[in-house]
Each structure stands twice: as C-alpha cells, then as structure tokens.
Amino acid sequence: MTGAALAALLGRHGFDVFTGVPCSLIEDVIAALERDPRAPWIAAAREDAAVGLAGGAWLGGRRPAVLMQNSGLGTSLNALASFSLMYGLPALLLVTWRGLGGKDAPEHVLTGAITPGLLDLLGIPHRTLARESVDEQLAWAAREMAARLSPVALLLPPGVLETVVAGAARPASTVSGLRETRVAPHARISPDVLSPLISRREAIAAAVKQLGDEPVIHANGYICRESFSVADRPENFYMLGSMGLASAIGVGLALARPARRTVVFDGDGNLLMNLGIVSTVASLRPANLVHVVFDNEVYGSTGNQASPSRDVRLDAIARAAGYRTVAAVTGADEVAGAVRAALEDAGPHFVLVKVTTEEADVARIPHTPHALRDRFRKAMARP
Template sequence: MTGAAFAERLIGAGFDLFAGVPCSLVEGVIAALERHPGLPYIAAVREDVAVGVAGGAWLAGRRPAVVMQNSGLGTSLNALASFSLMYGLPALCVVTWRGHRGQDAPEHRLMGEITPGLLDLLGIPYRVLAPDGIDDAIAWAGRELSVTHGPVALVVPPKLFSDHGAEASGDARPEARPRPVSPYAAPTLTPKISRMTAIAAAMKALGDELVVCANGYPSREACAVADRPQNFYMIGSMGLAGPIGLGVALGRPDRRTVVFDGDGNVLMSLGALANVAALAPPNFIHCVFDNEVYGSTGNQVSPSRYARLDAIAAAAGYRTVAAVDDAAAVTAPLRRMLASDGPHFLLVKVTAAEANVPRIPHAPAALRDRFRAAVSR
C-alpha cells in the first residue's frame, strides 16, 4: 500500500483533522494529507503541540489524528499523560517506528527499543501495522476510539508503505499566500495591575466566546472570576494553551476562541505562535497575562522580562498585536479584537501578585464534557 492510499483510508474512516511532525517513513502519507483539498493538515512545530491541537479539535467536535515519529512520542509524553489521557480525549496517533529491531541510526536505537513499552506504560492501546492487516487495524482503531476515551496508536514499521524512500516529487506546497508582516514597535509598559484584575477586565469583554486557560494560576483566577462552561481550564500540559485553543478555533471556525495564557506557558511552546500565524484562524484571540515570572511555582524569573512576546507574535505574523498595562486598556482592545478578523495577540503586562484562589474544583472529565457541550451549542 502507498502512504497516499493509507491517508485515503484514514480520511475514509472519518478522521477529519490531522496534525503532526514529519518522519520519512510516512512521507507519502503526509504528502497526500497536505494536498488533500478541504482537509487541515497542521504542520505542528512539535509533536506535543500536535497533541494539543488534536485535543482542542476533538473538544470542538472533530475526529483528529496525529502523525509523529516515535522520537516525538518522547516529546509528547507530558501532553499525552497530563492532557489527552487525563481528560480522556480521543485521537488517533500514527507513530512511526524508527530503531525497529535495532536496525537504524544510533539516535533511534533506544527509542526504537522502548517504543512499545512506552505505549504500554502510558496505557495507550496500539497495533503495529503489517502489510496485509492495514484495513483491519484502521477499523480496530476506529472501534477503540469510540469506546475508550483517549488516544489510540497505529505503529508504522519501516518500509510499510511502498512510496517510502521514493524520489521526492518536488515542492508540493500549496501556493503561498503572501501575508505582509506589519511593522510593530513594542510600547514601554509598567506592570501595575494584578493578573486577577486583568482577567476580570478581559472577562468583561466576553459574551459567549470559548476560553482556553493556561495551567496554574491563570486557570484558577479565571475560574474564580467567572466560572462558565465555555472555559476550558488546563490542569497540566503546560505550554499547550495556544495549541489547544488553535484546535478549538479550527474545529469551530464560526465561534471565537480566546486563549488566556501565561508568559512561561507561551515561551514553552514559542514555535506554536508560528503555527497560529501560518494558519491564521480569524476567530483566534491570544491574550497573554505576562507577569515576567513563573508565578504558579513561586515567582521564578521568566525570560519574558527581556524578550517581548508581543514583538515576537508580530514577527510571527499575527494579524494584529497590542500591548497594555492597565485594566481599562484590556477590555476595549479585546472588544475590538472580538469584533474583527484575527489572529489577534494582546499582551497584558501584570504584576506578580497572586490572588488567594482555590484549585479548579471540577474533575477533568467534567471539564471536558461541559466544555464540549458548550462548544457544540
């Protein structure tokens, strides 16, 4: 079977949003997905970002699949453990098996040896694809995904697809849409309001919009300000608020998705800003509460004290970027952003003050279900 035929089988089985990082073992699969009209294949910057996008897309009613090399299984361990598996978010993971039987370059050998063990440890059901059992395995994965809440993997050994190692067929990218990057001069800001005050000001601008909140105090404070089913609180999976919000925004292009992020979170998946800018979902608003510290873990200094995240977002290609430092200045630009096409980026410099608010009182599965129901309305 060719990789292209495998991609067709997955699409035929109902998978309707793909995200991944390439591996040569599936180059034919990815080439077919990239070219497929009307199908998003998101070239994620990291595999854990792909897992985040897939989870967001599932919450928004899609049937996502992630394509990754087994080295990327290592990259996504925390995303799988503290996001997909913890909340119970179905996603098909197509995982290539480099280092299979020790026959590979040195960097693949250990991961090749432990790939099945890693999936077993995580409790992710999987099948290793064999040439004469591909259709059965796809059907099995579909059944598993409908009964288990969580990821299911199909493992791709070397030389499974007949187009692996075929002569590259040239640059198959869709025609680039030139998007001019607007010049942006980051204003001087002085933190003077707390993140809780800023979150309350941001909430004032919201109606029925979907909100994805970064883990730690951004989630806790948002929950304390206005707990609502349209809020998805990350409990773990640090760094994935943007990717999860991106998945939600792509899954429901008719709804606005707002991400309440922290500077440490943004910096952890900085490349995801390029994913947002490249896909340019008009319904995506990224609101970053930048206290210049890792507040949730005791105020350790974060690099955002020196690296301006608004300037980085502008350079990445967000459609509009603004930066503010007082509460009155949060609500108005957010309202404008909600009323116009994005992706938008709003940096709010805040103090390191933390409100005395409790942990998220809802169980992960309850958060998942109420958010998914709110998205589907």
C-alpha cells in the same frame, strides 16, 4: 500500500484533522494530506503541540490523527499523560517505529526498543500495522478511540508503506475557509516600556467582561484559578497540567470551529515553553483566534522565579512571526479595549498584558477533568 492510499483510508475512517511532525517513513502520507483541501496537514512545531492541537480539534467536534516519529513520543509524554489521557480525549497516534529490532541509525535504537513499552506504561492501547491489515487496524483504532474516549496508537514499522520516489510538487497548503489573506501585521498599542498597573486577576476580570459565549482555553496554574474565581463558565477549559499547551489547544479548536472565536488565556512561562506555536499560528492564520498573554515576568504559580519575558518582548516575537494584530497593554481599560477589538475583527490577534506579580488567594478548580471535558464539548456543540 502507498502513502496516498493510507491517507485516503484515514479519511474513509472518518479522520478529518491531521497534524504532527514529519518522519521520512510517512513522507508520502503527509504529501497526500498536504494536497487534501478538505483536511489538510497542519504542521506542528513539536509533537506535544500536535497532541494539544488534536485535543482542541476533538473538543471542537473533529476526529483527529497525530502523525509522528516514535522519537516524538518522548517529546509528547507529558501532553499525553496530563492532557489526552487525563481528560480522556480521543486521537489516533500514528507513530512510525524507527529502530525496530535495533536496525537503524544509533539515535533510534533505544527509543525503538522501548516504544511499545512507553505506550504500555502510559496505558495507550496500540497495535502494529501490517501491510495486509491496515484497513482492519484503522477500524479497530477508530472503534477503540470512541469506546474508550482516549488516544489509541498504531505503530508503523518500516516496509509497510511503499516508497514513492517521484517527489510530486506540493501545492501551497490552503486551509479553505479558515485562513485570512496575508496582510501586514500591525500594532494597536505598543509602547517601548510597559509598566504593569494591575494584577493578573484584575486583568483577567477586565478581559472576561468583554466575552459573550466565546470559549477560553486557560494556561495551567493560577491563570485557571483566578479566572475560575472571576467567572466559571462551561466555555472555560481549564488546563490543569500540560504546561505550554493552551495555545496549541486553542489553535486546534479555532481550526475545528472557524465560525466561532476562540480565546486563549496564556502565561509568559507557558508561551515560552511552546514558543513554536507562534509560527504555527502565523502560518495557519486562524482568523478567529485571540491569544491573550498575561505576562507577569515570572513563573508565578511556582513561586515567582524570573522568566525570560523580563528581558524579551513577547509581543515583538508575535509581530515578527506574523500575527495579524498585536497589542501590548497594561491598564484595565486598555485590556478591555484590546480584547474587544480583537473579538470584533479578523485575526489572529495577540494581546500582551503586562501584569504585576500579585497573586489572588483563590481555590483550586473543583471540577474533575472529565466533567470539564464534557461540559466544554457540549458548549462547543451549540451553534
């Protein structure tokens, strides 16, 4: 079977969002997906970000597949455990099996030996693809995902796919309908020095006041809790674990539901943990994404340890990457204005909100992960 045939088969089994990090064993699969105008390949910076993106896409009504090398399973462990498995979010994990039987470059040998064991430990059902049964294995994976509401893995050993040497030219990927034409990013408000004026909860309250029924993906920690205390809504997705992934989940949802705005409430520590996402956003340019970062310059939820954002302007990083608009604000009125402007205009937008380290005394999120998933997905299914 060729990579192009496998890509076509994935489409026939209903998979319609493809993301991940490449491995040479699936070079031809990815090349075929890059050429597919209906469900083009979304290049993630890390495998765990791809897992987040796939979850966001599923919440938006799609059937995602994450393609990765088995080394990427290690990178994805926390995303799989505290996001996909905890909430119960279906995704096909198509994992190349480097190091199988100890015959590979040294860096693959140990991971190759423990790959099925890692999936077993996580409780992710898996099968190994064989050339003559790819179709049945994909049907099995699609069935299991739907029945379990959970990720399912197919391991792809070397030799199952034929290698096509020709190196066909890859067209520039176009995500039809999801992209804005490239325009120079511009700053809305960007003073050199930003002194926080309000607390994170006050800033969240000012932002929430601007919202209608837009979905908001929340970074973990007190951002969730304080937002919950301001206003709980079915359109709020509270990320309980999986630190760093709110932005990736937001990108997946924004791409899956291009007609709707997707808002991300991020933290500085969360964004820095998954900084590659700014390049994914700037490259895909989802016009409907509003990325708000509440920057208190500390890891507030774990005791106010200093974060590098004390010395590094995150808005400058977003601007350099190529978000369409970038704002950096401090006061409640400015927060409201920046969020309102972002909701009214084509993005992607980045709003940096410098806030104090003050933490409100607020309760934990009372909803179970499955309840959060179900009410959120239902809210996303509404037109």
